[in-house]
Each structure stands twice: as structure tokens, then as C-alpha cells.
Amino acid sequence: MERIGIIGVGEIGRALVAGLCDGSGPSPEVFLSPRGARTAAELAGRHKNVRVCADNQEVVDRSELVVIAVRRQDRHAALSGLRVGGDKTVVNVMAGVGNDELRRTLDTAAPLVRAIPLPAVRERRSVTVVYPSHPEVDALFTRLGGVLPVADEAAYNVFSALTGTLTAHYAYLATLTTWAAGHGVDPGEAERYVRGLFQGVGRSLGDESRSLHQLAADHETPNGSNERIRTTWFDTATSEALKKALDGLLTDLS
Known part of the structure; x- marks a missing residue:
């Protein structure tokens, strides 16, 4: 072309x-x-x-x-x-x-x-x-x-709804830096660390030999810090709320 x-x-x-x-x-x-x-x-x-x-x-x-x-x-x-x-x-x-x-x-x-x-x-x-x-x-x-x-267009709309989660991810990272600043950490240093932390996560997504569920499991230890946040904050209710929001967006896109 x-x-x-x-x-x-x-x-x-x-x-x-x-x-x-x-x-x-x-x-x-x-x-x-x-x-x-x-x-x-x-x-x-x-x-x-x-x-x-x-x-x-x-x-x-x-x-x-x-x-x-x-x-x-x-x-x-x-x-x-x-x-x-x-x-x-x-x-x-x-x-x-x-x-x-x-x-x-x-x-x-x-x-x-x-x-x-x-x-x-x-x-x-x-x-x-x-x-x-x-x-x-x-x-x-x-x-x-x-x-x-x-x-088909139905599948296309599902992928379009997934795209709507992009800025929520950035807002999540911004919330982490705000939390750290609230505990006395310099905001610039907190943002630098969070960016580096999740840039590393992004690189791990290039390993397509492991599913997303497997990547999550591989980054956890039993009763460790990652498992604690996942199970206490990103619990079943939070997961269902996210799915409900996506369902609403999908309805609008369709």
C-alpha cells in the first residue's frame, strides 16, 4: 500500500x-x-x-x-x-x-x-x-x-471492551505512587520505582510459553506479600465488579 x-x-x-x-x-x-x-x-x-x-x-x-x-x-x-x-x-x-x-x-x-x-x-x-x-x-x-x-463482529467488540481497561491500569499505578507518598516517600522516587517495577512485569508478558494465570502464580510465594494483596484486595467481589463494568461497556459497544 x-x-x-x-x-x-x-x-x-x-x-x-x-x-x-x-x-x-x-x-x-x-x-x-x-x-x-x-x-x-x-x-x-x-x-x-x-x-x-x-x-x-x-x-x-x-x-x-x-x-x-x-x-x-x-x-x-x-x-x-x-x-x-x-x-x-x-x-x-x-x-x-x-x-x-x-x-x-x-x-x-x-x-x-x-x-x-x-x-x-x-x-x-x-x-x-x-x-x-x-x-x-x-x-x-x-x-x-x-x-x-x-x-466476527461480536468477538471484535469483546476485544474493543478490553481496550477500555488501558487507562484504569495507569490509574492503578498512580494510586500506588500516591499511597507511597502518603507514607512519606518522595513522590518522584515512588513514581520512578513503580514505573521500573511494572516495566519489568511488561517484559515478562513477552514469555508466551506461560499463561497469565501461570505468570501470576510464578510471582507468588505461599502466604507471601503478593498473594496477600491479590486475595485481600483483588478478591472475588472486585473481580466480579470488573466483569460487570466490562459487560456494560460491551453492551454499549455492541
Whole structure:
């Protein structure tokens, strides 16, 4: 794919540009929508193969593959009236907007593929869920860290709900540092330690020979500190509350 358009230059749009343009090897031409002009202009200034278009229609016209990365609530304003030919491929990264709805909005026969790229695509380290599988889209996300095609839109929505837990993880780490500071530890030192602690945990996730349950068990000793926090804080009630929150999100996404 030599010409890629991105409509919506927010966090994910910026990450996609970085992943496509900062790696080794030839980069595709990238065409950006003018909304978010400051960010789009900064990306175009940094990468010689990135261009800011006059409007979203120009993005579509110049591209072979178009990524729609606007916020759900902005989709009608951004997409109304766009003409998308059947020779294009459209990647829908809008949470909670199914392909049937997007096809009605665009009134197009073009292939539509849903995808969940995460910010780590900028380092080409993120596995991206897609539905349905499409050779050009699969190749794009393989380049950006990996692709995980799923069987149907119901499975896709489950993965989309899992993505909604990301900032809760950061908030959990922030709570640990706040707790430490409340006990007299310098906040900067507490944050440095917590970051290092969980960066190590992140590296252990690369060992796919062990399940997540096995990794948890391997980091515990009977009656030890880790087992104590897991069983007294992350108990059955807390686990069920998390599942209930995910069920509610899944209902909204579906």
C-alpha cells in the first residue's frame, strides 16, 4: 500500500503516522485531514512523505487505503457527503461504530475493515485486532507490530471492551505512587520505582510459553506479600465488579 489517508489526526492518527514513517525501509505517502491543523502541520513538517490535504474528500481521492480515526461523536460532521469509490479500502477505527452503520453513512461499496490500533503502533509493537481479515489491512498492521483477525463482529467488540481497561491500569499505578507518598516517600522516587517495577512485569508478558494465570502464580510465594494483596484486595467481589463494568461497556459497544 503506497498511499494511505488518515481522517482524524488525534492520538491514534499521530501514532499511525509515526509507525509508518519512523521505521526502516521505504514509507508510504500519507495524506492527512486538515482538522487538527496544528498536529497535522507538525507531522507534515517532520516527514517528507506526509501531506496535509485541503479537506477530507482530497484525503479520500489521493489514497488507496483510508483510515477513519475521528471520535464517534464527530463522525457525521467529518464523513457526511464524502464520496468513497469502490476501489478504495476503508479502515474503521471508531469505537462503537459498526461497519454496517459506516457503510450507510458513506454509501459506498468499498471494503470496510474495523481495527483497534493502540498508541504502541508508533513503535511498531502493538498487535491490532481487525474484522474482517483483509490482505492489505492485515499487511499494514503486520508492519506496525502484528495483526489479530477475529471471526466476527461480536468477538471484535469483546476485544474493543478490553481496550477500555488501558487507562484504569495507569490509574492503578498512580494510586500506588500516591499511597507511597502518603507514607512519606518522595513522590518522584515512588513514581520512578513503580514505573521500573511494572516495566519489568511488561517484559515478562513477552514469555508466551506461560499463561497469565501461570505468570501470576510464578510471582507468588505461599502466604507471601503478593498473594496477600491479590486475595485481600483483588478478591472475588472486585473481580466480579470488573466483569460487570466490562459487560456494560460491551453492551454499549455492541
